[in-house]
Amino acid sequence: MSIVVGVSFMVGTYLIMARSLLSVVIGLNMLAHGSHLLLLTMAGLKTGAPPLLDRPETAFSDPLPQALILTAIVISFGITAFTIAIAYRTYKVYQTDDLEQLRGSPDE
Amino acid sequence: MKWKTNNLLFIHVTRIVAFLILTFSIYLFFAGHDDPGGGFIGGLMTACSVLLLYLTFDKRKIDEMLPINYVYLIPAGLLIAFGTGFLGILFADPYLTQYFDYFTLPWIGEFELATAVLFDVGIYLGVAASALVIIVTIAGDE
Amino acid sequence: MNNLIILPIVIPAIIGALLVFFAKSQKIQRFISVITMTAILFVSIWLSIDVYQNGIQVIALGDWPMPFGIPLVADMFATVMILLSSVVGIFCLFFAFRTIHPNRERFYFYPFYFFLIAGVNGTFLTGDLFNLFVFFEVTLIASYILIVHGSTAFQLRESFKYLAMNVFASMFFVVGVAYIYATTGTMNIAHIGLRVEELGQEGVLNVVAIVLLFVFAMKGALFPLYFWLPRSYTGPPAVVSALFVGLLTKIGIYAIIRVFTVIFNHEISFTHNIILILAGLTMLVGVLGAVAKYDFKSILAYHSVSQVGYMVMGLGIFTPLALAGAIYFMVHHSIVKAGLFLFSGVAEKITGTTDIKQMGGLLKTHPAFSWLFFVTAMSLAGIPPLAGFFGKFTLIVPGLSEGHYVVVAVSLIVGLLTLFSMMKIFSYSFWGRQKHSASQAKIKTRDLLVAISPFVVTTIAMGLAAEPIFSYFLDMAHELLDPSIYIESVLEE
Structure with missing residues (x-):
């Protein structure tokens, strides 16, 4: 698991260094997924029954990390959608998705 | 611009599958109370089924078929979700306290009613509508 | 248990959702938003009084028992911040x-305004680290939309950067939360x-x-x-910049102060010294940026950066007086800087440019406007009878005594x-030869000034009433520096 986290951080970091707007968005998304996975890994992976009433088992798994990750995924889903929309509009307005050309001069 | 019609097979399969997905999403939504599922995933499923319709038939046709402004569904969902929280205050408990009880009806048998489901209805509406708004807006841009 | 605490979060959230339905009607939107903001103001005053008299108020959402449930905590610091917001x-x-274009009003400006307020209030009140993250995101999503609202080319480009930065930071927040959960096993x-x-x-x-x-x-x-910060705050309309500088950077500082008083107080010589060094560098770099710029809004934005340094400096020194000074400075800065951004909006409206x-x-041509600006600017610079002086003075005195x-x-x-x-702003844009046309000179600013003058009055009042305010803030600082008060009152709930 920690290797997967490392790889997705690596890929994400590489992608946000790229010049294309879309790869930045995908890179940020990769990083977000990496951090969600990290949350799950750090919380400790234990096998156990779902923590519900009316279950015969005695060992339950910790529901909190799952809840946290679900929330974080929902948030990153919303933000990714918004980022794509912004990136798309930026591309439409400037007719380029190259970040070098989007730098803008300091005084305009 | 002339609209190309989709593959005949695709259209016919969609007609059936879209409603299967819709049914499954509603099942998921109710299962969410004590099994995997819930408002969020149910909402996304619903959005998927409507999107499949959009994909197969064109946007104009669907807009005629479903004359709903999804934008209004988002705040409606939010209002339901926030509103159920106030039930707790009515009974002098903290905000968002949930209540449940078991009822028995003829034919159906024993079942549980919980206020958490109402909260989930809000989430369901909000998620389905916002997913649709986002995708349809981006895709609908010429 | 006190259900009053949820109101500053829930009222704006509900009204924000409700306003979407009225997006077409300007009048109804304005009417509802004024009533709601007044209601929120009264609720926050009521809550502050309640907290001042009865100590820290806690509510466990959903009635879950304490270390597991999500608490909302209103202590003195949080209530002051809510009052400020x-x-x-x-x-x-x-x-x-007065200033937002009707098209923007129709395009859901007010709903997101209220979502922003809801998120900011939530950040101040929550007693759960992960919820802090969630409310941060609520605030930020609203801010992304407000910052790109109107979609001019400049706004689009700058807000993409703002967005990317913040998404990156949020990701690290999740990482931090993961580490905390792994070491302590709790989120409260x-x-x-x-x-x-x-x-x-x-x-x-x-x-x-x-x-x-x-x-x-x-x-x-x-x-x-x-x-x-400087570039993304110059893009949107003045009122959005004012709101951001008044509230958005403050939630970052609030979170720093909260986290570094309650949680990370174990090795002050390490963490708080880093904070102190960062504070010094922030002040210096920010003000140098401001000195180099000739754009009204840019200067103000760079100043915000440098003043963030002062607030954090108070935390770095870590004595009651310094902390009280830092919080006083936060309040003062929100009000003054928001006012100054509104002034820049007025100046832009008169002259059609932001280049001084x-x-x-x-x-x-506009004497009343100029003198009001002068008072506010002097307050920012820290001239004695005004609020800025007391903020800086109370940071410098403990700084000297702590060495x-x-x-x-x-x-x-x-x-x-x-x-x-x-x-520089004053001499370039207010003195000198008149550079705007005669028709521009006739632009009436009375309505706008009436809207700004509360900020000016507040900063003067804060300066004159510094004595009682400080005795209140010192109580608060003592409460902050003794985290056991906070911890006990939350866990007893």
Whole structure:
């Protein structure tokens, strides 16, 4: 698991260094997924029954990390959608998705 | 611009599958109370089924078929979700306290009613509508 | 249990959702928003009084027992911040009525305005680290939309950068949360504070502290991570910039102060010294940026960066007086800087530009506007009877007595440079030859000034009433410096 986290951080970091707007968005998304996975890994992976009433088992798994990750995924889903929309509009307005050309001069 | 019609097979399969997905999403939504599922995933499923319709038939046709402004569904969902929280205050408990009880009806048998489901209805509406708004807006841009 | 605490979060959220339905009607939207903001203001005053009289108020959402449930905690610090957010919110709202283009109003400006307020209030009130993240995101999503609202080319480009920065920081927040959960096994801030004392794992906790400091520093625009702020605050309309500078950077600072008093108080010599160094650098870099700029809004934005340094400096010194000074400075800065951004909006409306080299002679054509600006600018620079002076004074005195001479020296230099760049704005755009046309000179600003004057009045009042305010803030600082009060009252709930 920690290797997967490392790889997705690596890929994400590489992608946000790229010049294309879309790869930045995908890179940020990769990083977000990496951090969600990290949350799950750090919380400790234990096998156990779902923590519900009316279950015969005695060992339950910790529901909190799952809840946290679900929330974080929902948030990153919303933000990714918004980022794509912004990136798309930026591309439409400037007719380029190259970040070098989007730098803008300091005084305009 | 002339609209190309989709593959005949695709259209016919969609007609059936879209409603299967819709049914499954509603099942998921109710299962969410004590099994995997819930408002969020149910909402996304619903959005998927409507999107499949959009994909197969064109946007104009669907807009005629479903004359709903999804934008209004988002705040409606939010209002339901926030509103159920106030039930707790009515009974002098903290905000968002949930209540449940078991009822028995003829034919159906024993079942549980919980206020958490109402909260989930809000989430369901909000998620389905916002997913649709986002995708349809981006895709609908010429 | 006190259900009053949820109202500052839930009222704006519900009204924000409700306003979407009325997006087409300007009148109804304005009417509802004024009533709501007034209601929020009253609720926050009521809550502050309640907290002042009865101590920290806690509510466990959903009636879950305490270390597991999500608490909302209203202590003195949080209530002051809520009061601040509702004051800034209501003043900016009046200004928005006068300046925001009707098209923008129709395009869901007010709903997101209220979502922003809801998110900010939530950040101040929550007692759960993960919920802090969630409310941060609520605030940020609303801010992304407000910052790109109107979609001019400049706004689009700058807000993409702002967005990318913040998404990156949020990701690190999740990482920090993961580490905290792994070391302490809880998300409740009070419970984490307790566990940190018990665990005694300084090494790991220092790493986590730095990760979280990085996150909050990004949001609050601290030294190495301030670069997104000046440019993204110059794009949107003045009222949005005012709201952002009044509330958005403050949530970063609030989170730093909260986290570094309740949780990471185990090794002050390490963490708080880093904060002090960052504070000094932030002040210096920010003010140098301001000195170099000739754009009205850019100067103000760079000043915000430098003043973030002062607030964090108070935390770095870590004595009651310094902390009280830092919070006083936060309140003062929100009000003054929001006012100044609104002034820049007025100046832009009169002259049609934000470049101070192309302005001039405003003093002759709009004397009332100019003198109000002068008072506010002097308050920012820290001239004695006004609020800014007391803020800086109470930071410098404990800084000297604790022996942090370098930071104190830096802050004094920065104060001087602040005065210089405020005078630069004043001399370029208000004195000198009149550069705007005769028709522009006739533009009436009375309505706008009425909307701004509450800010000016508040800063003067804060200066005159510094004595009672400080005795209140000192109580608050004592409460902050003794985290056991916070921890006990949350965990007893």
